[in-house]
Amino acid sequence: MRNLSLLTDLYELTMIYGYYKSGMADREAVFDLFFRGTEELSYAVVAGLEQAIEYVENIHFDEEDIAYLRGLNLFDEDFLAKLAAFRFSGDIQAMPEGSIVYPYEPILTVRAPIFEAQLMETTLLTIINHQTLIATKASKIVNSTTAGVMEFGLRRAQGPDAGLYGARAAMIAGAVGTSNVLAGQMFDVPVSGTHAHSWVMSFPSELEAFRAYAELFPSSCLLLVDTYDVLNEGVPNAIKVFDELAAKGYRPKGIRIDSGDLAYLTKEARRMLDEAGYPDAKICASGDIDEYVLQSLNAQGACIDSYGIGTKLITSYTVPALGGVYKLAAIEDENGVMVPKLKISATVEKITNPGQKKVVRFFDNETGKVIADLIMLLDEPLPDGKPYTIFDPHATWKTKTVVNYHCKEMLVDIYSRGRLVYTCPTLKEIAAYHQVCLGQMWEQYKRITKPHIYKVDLSQKLYDLKMKLLHE
């Protein structure tokens, strides 16, 4: 694990310097990490917690770092010594990876001396914003097709980490594999890939290229058929080579098409493969595909068994930032009393929710589906199964009484007084949990265009506190 301690905004350091010099460094503070949502981000898939934990575990400023900071001529030696001795001593709660999270719900909360909690803002955001964004996009893509999705985006990722952790996020979301070898090695996930156009071009003819490939990988022969002309050359050449493989007792794996009209080409290719006696040969498609293209290919009856998806997934092309923020929710005053805080804004959606909170999800006892979420203050008792009335905090006359439900607290303990109390699940377990969470959502909330907006209400007590602070 690299040391990401300096991968932060300078103002985190000037601020904690300020807290230190003002005698406030040890005041307990609560920060919430959350996102605000848009039509395309009406929900998100939590990812990146494991790397966030690695970051927290590894925070340290070595001599070289301290020397660099000293050279900025902003800080005094006492402060640099305190920084060199940094060790996280607070609490972190977070939603497990794979969870569905809605706008304004804390994905993660930090309660710690403000010196520590403030320092971690930028890096926690970088890690969680990125992986959550990609997991969300990948989840939408994976769930727009019954075919398997392979993550193929490394070359178009925004740098090495984006490729690596983007592949991880895609696996959380249900991708069946990745082309990324380092991701395969680091995260123990299946890697896949066969050959590119350059393979075909480096032989005197496509047929020779296919033959050479089949000879090397007779039992996993998947041929890229669109270097020259898919239907007139690529597929017939592939079938020729498949016949040669079949004569030797091998079943060919299939073909890949990377360009052109994928609906038409795959239907024709399917027909040709079937007629040639290869109904079991798979057709893989790739090339600028996202959830919208998938819907269209589905509607046109494209014959595609698996997809390799690159640019659009690995960059979350249509919305390339989650926009998550990390906001102060409470801070201890000079008398040791926790004072809830909110950030006011002319834009109503930008006003934050004060105090340390929990997120409660209501499940219908009959269907198992989720009904609504409630953000409550930490010390409030959980709804106990009796009919419970919730209301829209932006239009309080809109109420709903929930009956026949059970509740779940969504944030779990990660750190307690500086001690890591959470065991990260395996990537397989996370991916399985994500599928459970998706299964609990009604389809209208998952719809890609104009999804129905899921209810995330505030408890009466939290709402009253917010109103009180706003009027002050």
Add this chain to the structure above:
Amino acid sequence: MRNLSLLTDLYELTMIYGYYKSGMADREAVFDLFFRGTEELSYAVVAGLEQAIEYVENIHFDEEDIAYLRGLNLFDEDFLAKLAAFRFSGDIQAMPEGSIVYPYEPILTVRAPIFEAQLMETTLLTIINHQTLIATKASKIVNSTTAGVMEFGLRRAQGPDAGLYGARAAMIAGAVGTSNVLAGQMFDVPVSGTHAHSWVMSFPSELEAFRAYAELFPSSCLLLVDTYDVLNEGVPNAIKVFDELAAKGYRPKGIRIDSGDLAYLTKEARRMLDEAGYPDAKICASGDIDEYVLQSLNAQGACIDSYGIGTKLITSYTVPALGGVYKLAAIEDENGVMVPKLKISATVEKITNPGQKKVVRFFDNETGKVIADLIMLLDEPLPDGKPYTIFDPHATWKTKTVVNYHCKEMLVDIYSRGRLVYTCPTLKEIAAYHQVCLGQMWEQYKRITKPHIYKVDLSQKLYDLKMKLLHE
């Protein structure tokens, strides 16, 4: 430097295994790395070469890597031994960082045994695609204002590397600093940052927060004034604290506004600061700004001395992938003859240019401005100053005769027979070179909306070769 050798697509490995087993591993091949362009990417700013070189210098597969690859059950021991002994032995040419590059021009070419050249495809693309994308976006942003631009995007970057190397790319493009401390340390660039809303919220009042900050940083006091109410509280409180600073003999640095109507608020704030005797106090603006917002703020006469730009720059929000590709242009046949290659496609723009090439830029002798670019075959002589007629390769009747010009070859030697022959300039030198390149472009090519399309033509010899191969 991390070892990125396994940060590649699996198919690069299956292909080089194939070349090896087919006895083709040592055949010389030429690959071009280029992008295809769109309206928003009518040109790009080359970046990432230094990291690409670090990657090539560091390619090695250690025992753990070889063990992982062995476990995939795809490769034999001979191949793994060859991989473990990998050392780049070929030539690389590239455009220096900061250069302006146009669609279809090689940014970088590799000529090496195909075993080596193919292996490097994905990683070279990941590095150069990313930094070139961000440098291009940042260049457009920086050039849309006369105010200084600071890169503030780390928290919204697509992972740690995206933040780090995105900051580097922004500096190439002319940003005056970054908030990213690690980028400051690694690339020796100015870091900046003051405080966030949480600083203000963690004090009983805004005024107390400002006072505490001013006391700590009296000679560089820049206050964020939009936590509660910019014009009724933030600016008046800032002026109060500035007066206290002035009484102690300090000149305050200024204010930052991070939300709201930046045009209106900055004009009002400017007036208030001027009236209070602080015409030298700077106004910094931030919050979801990009080149389009800058144009609008300019048009409205916003009073802004510097910008902090985050999400839109660090993700290249409107176009989050460059889409660069790495295509085979030539390969040695079994008789040792280099055979030019092209990739055919139903989409005319996707047909590649065959053979090893160079890029020549024509400059007008009078204005010093660039006139057009010409992609030529490597062995063609440079235009020698005599009138030279170029033509549009997609519409050959469109010709232009260039007179009174001088030429420059854009690709320079980076590696020669495996030896690094290039010394990377400093980031400052790269940024200065980029400004020179921008100064050589007529404004119409740099226009943000509907830019005029710059002429990139093919030499007659290259055009003829392409046509010959297409007809075959």
